[in-house]
Amino acid sequence: MIRHNYTIISIAVLLLSSGIASGFERFPPPDFESGYVHPSPTTPNPRQDIYEYIDTAVLFAALGLSSYLVLKTRRRRFIFVLSLLSLFYFGFWRRGCVCPIGAIQNVALSIFDKDYAVPVAVMLFFLLPLVFTLFFGRTFCAAVCPLGAIQDVVHLRHTPVPEWLENGLRLFAYVYLAAAILFAATGSAFIICRYDPFVSFFRMSGNLNMLILGGCFLFVGLFIGRPYCRFVCPYGVILRQLSRISKWRVTITPDDCIKCRLCEDSCPFGAIREPTAEAPTHDYIKSRKLLAFLILLLPPLVLSLGWVGYTLRPVTSRMHATVRLADRIYLEETGQVEDTTDASTAFRATGREIKDLYAEALDIQAGFGLGGWLFGGFVGLVIALKLIGLSLRRQRTDYEAERAGCLACGRCFEYCPKEHVKRKLAKETIVKADENSD
Amino acid sequence: MSKHTEQTPDRRQLLKAALRYGTLGLLGATGGATLFPKQKSAAQNTVWQIDPEICVACGNCATYCVLEESAVKCVHAYAMCGYCRICFGFFGPEPLDINEGAENQLCPTGAIKRTFVENPYYEYTIDESLCMGCGKCVKGCNTFGNGSLYLQVRHDRCLNCNECSIAAACPSGAYKRVPADKPYLLKKVDSAE
Numbered sequence: 001m002i003r004h005n006y007t008i009i010s011i012a013v014l015l016l017s018s019g020i021a022s023g024f025e026r027f028p029p030p031d032f033e034s035g036y037v038h039p040s041p042t043t044p045n046p047r048q049d050i051y052e053y054i055d056t057a058v059l060f061a062a063l064g065l066s067s068y069l070v071l072k073t074r075r076r077r078f079i080f081v082l083s084l085l086s087l088f089y090f091g092f093w094r095r096g097c098v099c100p101i102g103a104i105q106n107v108a109l110s111i112f113d114k115d116y117a118v119p120v121a122v123m124l125f126f127l128l129p130l131v132f133t134l135f136f137g138r139t140f141c142a143a144v145c146p147l148g149a150i151q152d153v154v155h156l157r158h159t160p161v162p163e164w165l166e167n168g169l170r171l172f173a174y175v176y177l178a179a180a181i182l183f184a185a186t187g188s189a190f191i192i193c194r195y196d197p198f199v200s201f202f203r204m205s206g207n208l209n210m211l212i213l214g215g216c217f218l219f220v221g222l223f224i225g226r227p228y229c230r231f232v233c234p235y236g237v238i239l240r241q242l243s244r245i246s247k248w249r250v251t252i253t254p255d256d257c258i259k260c261r262l263c264e265d266s267c268p269f270g271a272i273r274e275p276t277a278e279a280p281t282h283d284y285i286k287s288r289k290l291l292a293f294l295i296l297l298l299p300p301l302v303l304s305l306g307w308v309g310y311t312l313r314p315v316t317s318r319m320h321a322t323v324r325l326a327d328r329i330y331l332e333e334t335g336q337v338e339d340t341t342d343a344s345t346a347f348r349a350t351g352r353e354i355k356d357l358y359a360e361a362l363d364i365q366a367g368f369g370l371g372g373w374l375f376g377g378f379v380g381l382v383i384a385l386k387l388i389g390l391s392l393r394r395q396r397t398d399y400e401a402e403r404a405g406c407l408a409c410g411r412c413f414e415y416c417p418k419e420h421v422k423r424k425l426a427k428e429t430i431v432k433a434d435e436n437s438d
Numbered sequence: 439m440s441k442h443t444e445q446t447p448d449r450r451q452l453l454k455a456a457l458r459y460g461t462l463g464l465l466g467a468t469g470g471a472t473l474f475p476k477q478k479s480a481a482q483n484t485v486w487q488i489d490p491e492i493c494v495a496c497g498n499c500a501t502y503c504v505l506e507e508s509a510v511k512c513v514h515a516y517a518m519c520g521y522c523r524i525c526f527g528f529f530g531p532e533p534l535d536i537n538e539g540a541e542n543q544l545c546p547t548g549a550i551k552r553t554f555v556e557n558p559y560y561e562y563t564i565d566e567s568l569c570m571g572c573g574k575c576v577k578g579c580n581t582f583g584n585g586s587l588y589l590q591v592r593h594d595r596c597l598n599c600n601e602c603s604i605a606a607a608c609p610s611g612a613y614k615r616v617p618a619d620k621p622y623l624l625k626k627v628d629s630a631e
Contacts (some may be wrong), residue, residue, distance in 0.1 A: 027520030027584055034556040038516035039563070043622045044594035046485045095597060102600045110472045117613070118472050120485040127469050134458055134465075190601035203597070205506045217624075245457045321611060346494040346610035 019428055052121035055094060059128055059144065062086055066143040067136040069410070071248055074288065074419065076410040083143040083152060091146035092238070094126045096202035098217035100125045100140070101147065101235040102193045104177070105184035112185040129235075135244040137249045141229060142408035147198050148229050151221040158268035159223045166270055169231040174382045177234035182371045186364065188319040192234060225268030229407060240404040250408045255418040263415040271405035272412060275396045287391060293389045295334065302380035308385065309376025310369050317361075317368040326361030484615035486602045490588035492612035495573035495580065500587055502607040503571070507573050509596035510571035510589050510604065512549070512564050515625040518586035520557035527579035527587045528552055528562055544574050566592065584627070593621050 042218060069078045090099065103126035110118040129140035141148050161169075176192075183189045193199070197214035198406065200206030220227045228234055243249075252263050252272065309316075317323045319344075328344050331337045333354065340348075348358065401412065413419050420426035450628035486500075488510065491574050499510035506596045524536060528550050533542035549568035564587075571589060579587040616623065 026582075027522055028520060029517065029584075030521050030559050032556060032559065036555050036559075036561075038519070038561075041513050041624060042514065043624070044592060045613055046596070046598060046621050051617070052483070097597060097599055107468070107472060111468075117482060120473060121468055121483075123473050127465055131462065137524055165499055189606060193599065193601040194603070194606065202502070203504055206504050228529040239623070243453045243462060245461070247455075247458060247619065263519065313551065341507065342496045342498075342609035346492075346496075350492075 006406050014428060022155060051094075051430045055090075055098070056121050056124045056128075058089060059125060062144045063128060063132045066139040066408075067132060070142055070250060070408045071136060073257045074254065074410065074413045076414055079143045079408075079410045081151040086144050087148075087149035087153065089214045090144075091198075091202045092151065096146060096196070097193075098122050098125055098201040099220040100129050101145075101189065101233060102196070104235060104238075105180055105190045105192055108181045108184040108221070109187060113187055116187075130238065130242055133239050133246060135247045137246045137403070137408050138236075138239050138243050138406060139408050141236065142410065146202065147196075147233070148226060148407065150198050150201065151218070151228060152224040154218050154221050154226050155268060156222045158225050158416075160265070161224060161270055163270070166230070167390070171386070173230075173232055173237045174332075175379055176232060178378045180234050182316070182368075182375045183187070183319050184379060186317075186320060186367050188317075189323075191319075197228060223246060226407065228284065230405075241408070244403045246403070249403060250406050250410075252399055252401055252412045253416045253418045254413075254422050257400075258418065259399065260417060261399075262417060263412045266412045266415040267401070267406075268411065269405060269407055269409075271402045271407070273396055273400050273402050275398055276393070287393075291388065291391050294384065294391055297387070298381070301384045302377045304376075304385075305380035306373045306377035309372030309374070309379075311370050311372070313365055313368040316372060316375075317365045319389070320361075320364050320368075322357070322360045323364055326357050329357060450612060453516045483618040485591070485593060485598050485618050485621045486605060486613060486615070486623060487591050487616045488589050488616060489612045489623050490625050492610050493573075493589055494610045495576040495589065496609050496611070497572050497574070498609070499513065499604050499606045500570045500572040502604040504597065504603055505600060507595075508571040508604075509591055509593075510542060511566045511592045511595075512568045512571065512573070512575055512587055512623075513590045514562060514564055515586045515588065515627075516561075518584050518625060519562065520586075521561060521586050522583065523558045523560055525552070525560065525562055525579070526582035527575035544578055546570075546572060546574065550575060560612070562587075588625055590622055590624070 062085075066082055067081065069075065071084060090096065098121065104123050106116075106118045106122045107126050109116050129144070132139060143149070180192045183191050195210070195213070197210060197217045200211045201214055217228050259275060261274075264274065266272070281380075318327065325343050325347055328337075328341055329347060332340060332344055419428060421428050452631055458561075486583050492519050500508050503509055526544075528544060530537070530544045535542060542547060543550070547568045547570055549565045551563045551565060553563070573589050576589055579585055602613060
């Protein structure tokens with residue numbers, strides 16, 4: 001009997017309603033005679049704003065302390081302790097959100113989307129490390145970033161990466177930054193957050209694929225110092241450029257370099273540059289020709305890659321849910337597919353015109369066209385400038401930490417005998433004797 | 439700063455300083471422009487929420503949340519409820535009997551409690567500690583009933599990720615950022631008419 005009732009009702013209702021989006025009062029709410037009063041729904045509040053102020057204050061304090069430790073105290077041990085504290089606070093306690101790396105996307109979205117306003121705390125998270133880097137170098141990377149800290153903790157023994165490979169792999173970070181901005185600005189996705197390899201460790205839960213990816217990064221990180229920071233991190237790309245023009249910088253030696261070569265292999269990130277040979281060994285005319293060729297190569301490279309980015313817009317725009325939906329609806333309408341998806345069913349239930357959807361999707365795709373020009377052009381520019389940079393030769397007289405690549409971790413400090421003299425761990429005469437015998 | 443650079447404040451140093459303060463100004467301008475825009479009202483914090491009018495109760499909320507137990511739970515708009523004896527959110531499609539036996543229930547975790555109010559009305563309450571946000575009851579209630587059961591992001595659980603992974607998987611686009619001071623999109627009696 002009951003089953004019979006059900007069948008009738010379900011058939012009737014199925015005939016009545018095509019979608020389920022809006023229920024309507026099929027059964028009017030009763031008037032109770034027993035004086036029953038219905039409960040009201042509870043609405044627990046989001047975590048409090050005060051946390052955001054605390055986060056920003058902690059970030060500011062950590063950046064200040066890190067800069068002081070790197071430039072004044074010069075003790076790797078203290079820097080490491082601070083990075084552990086940051087890992088605990090920003091990583092495991094605050095569960096990795098919000099971080100300056102992801103904040104790039106919020107800022108990009110708020111610039112291009114008039115309806116999205118970036119919260120003050122997120123903006124400060126984006127700006128503070130940049131400002132500190134402008135003055136003190138990458139002290140954010142050294143001891144504040146939880147993603148850097150987790151890789152530093154597992155780093156066991158470093159294997160040098162050949163320079164050509166390092167330069168090549170680093171290009172990925174630039175592409176990743178450009179892609180992150182493209183997808184955030186078009187409102188498609190926040191790929192930095194989606195593919196953050198370590199956040200699932202911080203949250204102690206997450207998508208299996210990302211957990212495996214995070215595991216891979218940590219495994220590689222056992223032998224190669226901070227692979228995410230060097231080859232992937234899009235925020236690191238910005239910090240590299242700002243670090244080049246920083247007011248103060250990390251110096252390996254607290255004094256004058258005595259070229260003892262002790263620090264040569266101390267950097268796990270390959271950021272120490274040795275002095276250049278005094279007499280230039282290369283052919284001036286040849287290298288000048290090469291430089292001229294590379295500079296002439298710049299405009300066609302930028303334009304051609306920009307064009308590639310523009311032509312790829314049907315592919316790139318599929319990151320946007322509306323474009324995906326329009327594609328799907330088109331396939332269904334033209335009879336190329338039989339079945340429907342959750343998304344297409346939900347769209348049809350809304351009763352919106354398909355024409356409107358197509359128009360909206362085309363609009364978004366046009367945005368990706370412009371974005372594609374900028375994206376490709378940027379990648380072309382980066383490649384061209386990298387080639388030009390590699391063909392230029394700078395004179396160096398001392399062992400130096402490379403401005404852009406130095407993560408200010410402070411590992412090299414203890415390798416310098418002058419540092420030992422300064423700390424009164426070694427006597428000046430020993431160093432002098434060593435210098436003379438060299 | 440090393441001695442070398444102090445002695446020769448050459449063009450390169452000057453250029454670097456100019457670039458440095460130029461960048462600083464640019465950062466300040468970006469910050470100012472995005473934080474205090476002309477068109478937008480004050481920049482405010484946002485949280486994720488489901489628009490119950492758009493939600494199709496596909497079930498993604500239960501599985502895509504980064505939390506092991508989803509931050510999305512079913513909530514009940516009691517004012518809209520018909521207090522039916524045969525509730526389509528509570529009973530499975532072909533119940534053996536109209537009582538609270540587990541075999542008759544639609545909810546896979548038994549999170550909906552059915553209590554007698556007065557003849558012939560029953561009250562349905564949701565035990566949030568058991569609910570996993572699968573939306574089976576929501577689908578039943580919306581298809582056959584008044585639609586008083588619906589899904590909401592519970593902000594005591596939600597981490598407010600920068601990119602919500604359920605939002606990325608939502609087929610209907612029901613997920614949106616809402617102002618943090620109005621974190622819920624509750625169903626009202628008016629919206630049902």
